Amino acid sequence: MDLFNTDAAADSPERPLADRMRPRSLSDFIGQEHLVGEGQILTRLVGGGSSASIIFWGPPGVGKTTLAGILANELAAAFFAISAVTSGLADVRRIMHQARVNRSAHDKRTILFIDEIHRFNKAQQDALLHAVEDGTVSLIGATTENPSFEVIAPLLSRCRVFRLEKLENRHLERILDRALELDPVLREANPVISDSVRESIVHMAAGDGRAVLNLLEFCVQLSEQKDGRTVIDDATVEEALKKQSFIYDKKGDAHYDTISAFIKTVRGSDPDGALYWLARMLQAGEDPLFIARRLVVLASEDIGNAAPTALVLAQAAFQAVHSIGMPEARIILAQATTYLASAPKSNASYQGVSEALADAAETSSEPVPLHLRNAPTGLMKEFGHGEGYKYAHDFAGGFVEQQGLPDTLNEKVYYRPKDAGAEAQIKQRLEQWWKKRRT
Numbered sequence: 001m002d003l004f005n006t007d008a009a010a011d012s013p014e015r016p017l018a019d020r021m022r023p024r025s026l027s028d029f030i031g032q033e034h035l036v037g038e039g040q041i042l043t044r045l046v047g048g049g050s051s052a053s054i055i056f057w058g059p060p061g062v063g064k065t066t067l068a069g070i071l072a073n074e075l076a077a078a079f080f081a082i083s084a085v086t087s088g089l090a091d092v093r094r095i096m097h098q099a100r101v102n103r104s105a106h107d108k109r110t111i112l113f114i115d116e117i118h119r120f121n122k123a124q125q126d127a128l129l130h131a132v133e134d135g136t137v138s139l140i141g142a143t144t145e146n147p148s149f150e151v152i153a154p155l156l157s158r159c160r161v162f163r164l165e166k167l168e169n170r171h172l173e174r175i176l177d178r179a180l181e182l183d184p185v186l187r188e189a190n191p192v193i194s195d196s197v198r199e200s201i202v203h204m205a206a207g208d209g210r211a212v213l214n215l216l217e218f219c220v221q222l223s224e225q226k227d228g229r230t231v232i233d234d235a236t237v238e239e240a241l242k243k244q245s246f247i248y249d250k251k252g253d254a255h256y257d258t259i260s261a262f263i264k265t266v267r268g269s270d271p272d273g274a275l276y277w278l279a280r281m282l283q284a285g286e287d288p289l290f291i292a293r294r295l296v297v298l299a300s301e302d303i304g305n306a307a308p309t310a311l312v313l314a315q316a317a318f319q320a321v322h323s324i325g326m327p328e329a330r331i332i333l334a335q336a337t338t339y340l341a342s343a344p345k346s347n348a349s350y351q352g353v354s355e356a357l358a359d360a361a362e363t364s365s366e367p368v369p370l371h372l373r374n375a376p377t378g379l380m381k382e383f384g385h386g387e388g389y390k391y392a393h394d395f396a397g398g399f400v401e402q403q404g405l406p407d408t409l410n411e412k413v414y415y416r417p418k419d420a421g422a423e424a425q426i427k428q429r430l431e432q433w434w435k436k437r438r439t
Contacts, residue, residue, distance in 0.1 A: 017186070017217040018210045021179050022066050024073060030178070031171040031209070032063055032164055041162070042067070046074045051109060051138040055117070055147045055156070058164030061208030064142035067164075068113040071140065078102050078110045084119035092127050099137045110137045117141030118150030125152045132158050145290065166207030173202055175209050176216060189220050191230045200237045215240060258284075262337075263294060267302045271341035278337050288329045292318040295336050306346035306421035313339055344421030352414035359409060366406035 023029045026036050026046060035042045045052065056064040072079035080095045099110035114120065131137045139159060143150060147161055180186055205212035218240045219232045258280055265273035281291060299314035317336035321329040405412060417427035
């Protein structure tokens with residue numbers, strides 16, 4: 001995979017604009033300043049001439065593939081790029097063999113880039129371990145999924161994970177301006193873009209640098225050239241959006257809009273709407289495990305103790321989808337979706353831990369009350385550790401009036417159950433205990 005073709009064909013109109021405008025150095029790269037800004041980690045790696053095995057984690061179109069190619073280019077490394085969707089163990093072994101030749105015969109390092117590394121199964125990821133461990137290759141993986149769930153622990157421990165964020169509008173504007181200024185194909189078309197068209201293109205790209213260039217290119221193709229200029233108006237942008245294939249391709253904003261609609265209809269107790277958005281995602285080829293993971297999160301975030309079995313069912317659905325796969329997985333997802341959408345809702349646990357985390361960050365120096373401290377040794381007991389602790393099971397109902405928070409937070413309440421489902425009973429029980437604790 002040659003990301004940096006410098007021959008005459010590099011600017012050919014047959015190549016997509018996003019490919020023609022791919023940055024070739026860190027100085028040309030736009031966005032991700034926390035990684036490539038002055039003095040930041042990737043800049044320092046390149047400046048020091050060192051390579052490392054890396055996982056780039058982030059949404060589509062934010063520069064994962066481009067950064068991999070730039071690192072190989074600036075480190076003068078042999079660069080092999082494969083997709084986990086279309087490649088297998090035979091491809092990996094072939095690259096490993098060439099990497100060993102590069103190191104022994106040419107003293108040249110090798111970077112192996114694996115796009116969508118989360119699609120590699122355990123055996124395929126296992127095959128990478130030794131070569132990464134002994135430095136035969138520096139691995140760069142790209143994934144849109146949380147690598148903690150998708151990359152095996154031994155491989156993940158050998159890599160540094162860098163989180164890439166959606167691009168801001170200012171980044172997309174710079175990408176658009178750079179293309180208009182530098183791309184010879186666009187210069188020949190001489191596009192004229194109003195401020196409203198510019199804003200529409202940037203807005204619809206939704207943080208995706210590739211999407212902003214694809215949409216710009218399509219608008220130019222749909223517009224007529226008159227008097228040496230190609231005028232792009234609002235109607236052209238609207239037409240491009242209707243015709244472009246990225247309406248749901250997991251690269252544009254519709255991916256995020258659709259999963260948002262799905263989650264919000266489940267949260268809003270609308271099983272019919274939720275089933276519709278589920279069907280839209282499945283029809284478009286969305287990864288069913290991505291959907292199942294979102295349902296697991298939602299079961300705790302939005303339902304919680306109002307229906308404690310929701311998390312159990314969602315986790316079971318995730319495991320079943322993982323084991324069975326499509327097309328039968330659609331039935332499992334539909335069951336989980338309708339159950340969660342129809343369940344009573346409470347975000348009390350989510351709100352409680354958010355408030356507790358905020359307080360914990362500000363009061364990390366607060367001492368643990370002595371009666372709650374561990375006292376495994378006689379010396380600790382002499383210092384009062386565990387003194388005054390009341391063992392709850394020695395009291396009626398398993399409840400004892402006892403301080404459970406640091407002194408400065410003793411009156412705080414984080415968990416406030418809702419009057420929904422099973423949580424209503426929890427609320428009633430806790431209210432009785434709260435009264436006893438505060439009398």
